[in-house]
Amino acid sequence: MAILTRKRLQEIEDYYYWTGYKSWHPFPKELKVKLLDVYGKEPSPYSWTDQDIDEGSRKMITDYFDTKPT
Known part of the structure; x- marks a missing residue:
């Protein structure tokens, strides 16, 4: 059993920052x-x-930034 916490969300946000x-x-x-x-x-x-959270959040994040106008 797992859920996304604010701390884990911050870790995901930091991961994307440090990976480019x-x-x-x-x-x-x-x-x-x-x-x-x-x-x-x-x-x-x-x-x-x-794994559900990691993969699902990855898809939501990339979809959000790929469809957002620049």
């Missing part, structure tokens, strides 16, 4: 809210794994 996505830092508030809404609580009767 400096223009994505800090994540916009609307993206953080969206991630915490989806992965911040268990989807009863199911549960998230760390």
Whole structure:
């Protein structure tokens, strides 16, 4: 059983910064809210794994920045 916490979200944000996505830092508030809404609580009767959270958040983050106008 795993959920996305604010601390883990900060670690993900830092990861993207240090791996070359400096223009994505800090994540916009609307993206953080969206991630915490989806992965911040268990989807009863199911549960998230760390892999579910990592992969799902990665997709949401890249989709957010790839579709955002520059």
